[in-house]
Amino acid sequence: MIEIETLFYQIDDFCQAFSPIFESHLLPHKVVKRKRKYKLSLSEVATIVVYFHCSGYRNFKDYYVKYVLKHFQLEFPKLVSYNRFVELIPSVLMPLILYLNTRKGEVTGISFIDSTRLPICSNNRATRNKVFEGLANWGKSSTGWFFGFKLHLIINDKADATQPPLYGDWNAHQEGELLSFQVTPGNVDDRVPVKDLVEELFGKLYGDKGYISSPLFQKLFEKGIKFITPFRKKMKNRLLPMIDKIMLRKRSLIETVNDQLKNISQISHSRHRSVLNFMVNIIAGLIAYTHQEKKPSLNLDHEEYTYLPSMLTPSESLLF
Template sequence: MKFKYLNELLLMILKDQITTIFVQIDDFCKEFDAQIKQMKLGVLGGHKKRRSRASLMSDSEMITIMIGFHLGAHKTFKHYYQQVVCVYWRDLFPKSLSYNRFIELQQKCFVVFALFLKEKGLGKCTGISFMDSTTLKVCRNQRIHNHKVFKGLAERGKSSMGWFYGFKLHLACNEKGELLSFYLTKGNMDDRNPKHIKKMTKQLFGKLFADKGYLSKALWEMLFADGIQLFTKLRKNMKNHIMNMEDKILLRKRALIETINDELKNHCQVEHTRHRSVNNFMMNILGSLTAYCFFPKKPSLNLKKVKDGQLFLNFA
C-alpha cells in the first residue's frame, strides 16, 4: 500500500511538470508549422496538392510523452505508455493512440524535436566549458555477432571500462551543468577527431577542460586558433607546464560532466540494449537529452571570486 501511494504521488508531481513542458513545446511547434507553411507556398505553388491527413495526436503531445518517459522512473516505454499515459494521464491526452501506432508515428517528430532541443534546450557558453564522451552500448559483447539492428552502423570500441559495441556520445557543458553541444559517432572514433571537435566547439569560447583522451598538440593549436584554450591533465612521462591555480582547480572539477553522463545513463536511460529500430534509437537520444535539460536541479559549480582574485568552488 505504501509503495502504491508513493507511486501515485510521484505521478501527480510529474503530471504538473508535464503540463509545463507541453506548453513550451506546443508554442514551438505552432511557430515551426507556421514557418513551414510559408515555405511551402513558395516552393510548391505550381505543383498538385497533396493530401495531408492530420494525426489524432499532435507532434507536441507525442514529444511531451517521450520526454515524460525519460523524466520518470519507468524502465520500459511500453509499460509507461500503457499504464501511465493511457490511464493516469487520460485527461491530458484524451486522443491517445495505441502503443504500436505511437511507435510508428513518433519518428515523424524527429525534425521539430531536434530543433526544439537546439533552440530551447541547450544552454549558452559562459567562457568555462567541459567536454567528455560516453559509450552507448547497443548489445552485450556476447551477442555482437548475432546483432542485426545496427549492423553496418555500430562499431567496436574501447573505453576505460573495456571493450564495447555501439556508439559514442560526445557532450560539452558549462559550469552550470547546462548542455552546450552534443555529437554522436561510431564506437571506434577517436575523441580527438578534428571533424566532430570542430562542430562541437563552434559556439564555444574561453577555456575548455577535458581528460587525457583529448591530449593532442594539433587539437590544442586548432582550438587556440578559434579562441578556445584547451586544458587537459598530462601523462606521467610528460613534463609539467605552468598553470594558474584557477585553471588547476577547474581541471579537478571536470567530474561535473561525468556526473551528467551518469544521470543521462542511470536516470534518463540514454543507453539500453532493447532497440529494434535505428530511427527510434535516435528518438531515444533526443528524448534523454531534452529530459535532462528540463531537470529542475542540475549538477553545477558555484564560482565565487573575492577581491584578491582567489577562486572558491562549491558543488551545488
C-alpha cells in the same frame, strides 16, 4: 520533476512556430498521396516521448501502457494504442532536434568536454545485430569493449561570479548546462568531433587525458579556445594557474551529467528496433535533462569560488 503541463506548453509553443516553416520547405510529391491525419498532435507526441525520461520508468512500453493510458486521459483525450504510438515516434525527430537547440545553455568561457559509450546490445550479440548494421561499431572505454555508439558532450560551468550566493548556497549558480553534443560510432576517436563541437565556444575547455593532442590544441587556440587537459607521466610538466587546477579537479561534473543521462534519463538501452527511434530516444533524454530543476553542481567552496572570473567576452577569454 517538471510538470507535464508545463512541458507541453513549452513544446507546443515551439511546434506552433516550427510546423508552418518546416512544411513550407518540403519538396512537393509528384504523385498526390492521401495524408492520414493523426489523432495526436505533433506536440502531444513529443511531450509524451520527452516525459518518459522524467518518469522513472525503465521501459517505454510499461510507461505508456501503465502510466500514460491510465493517468493522462484528461491531458491527452485522443490517446492511441501503444503500437500506433510507436509508429508516430519517428515523426517528432526533427522538431525535437530543433527544440533541443533552443534549450542549450549559455557560453560562459568555462566548458567541460567528455564522451560516454552507448552500447546497443551485448557484445555476444554484436555480430547478429541487423538494426544498426553499417552504423554502429566496436569501441573501447575505461570499462572495456562495447558495440554501439559514443555520445560526445560539452557543458558549461554556469558559474555566475557577478551574482552573490543565495542564502549562503555557493552552488546556486553552478549547474552543468548542455552546450553541444554529437553521436558517433563507437570506434571514433574522442578528439575527432571536437572541432565541430566548439564552433560557438570561447574561453577554456577542460577534458581528460584522452583529448591530449598538440595539433588539436593549436587549432583550438587559433579559434580563441584554450584546451586544458591533465598531463601524462612522460609529458613535460607546466605551471598551471590556480583556476585551471581547480577546474581540472572539478571535471568530474560532466561525468556526473553522463551518469544521469544514462541512469535517470535512459538514453542508453539495448531494446532499439529502429534507428530513428534510437535517435529520438537520445534527443528526448537530452531535452529531459535540460528541464531538470537541479543539475549537477561544481560544489565549489568559498575560497575556490573567489578564483572564478565574471562572465568573459571572447576577447578576454584567453587572458585569465
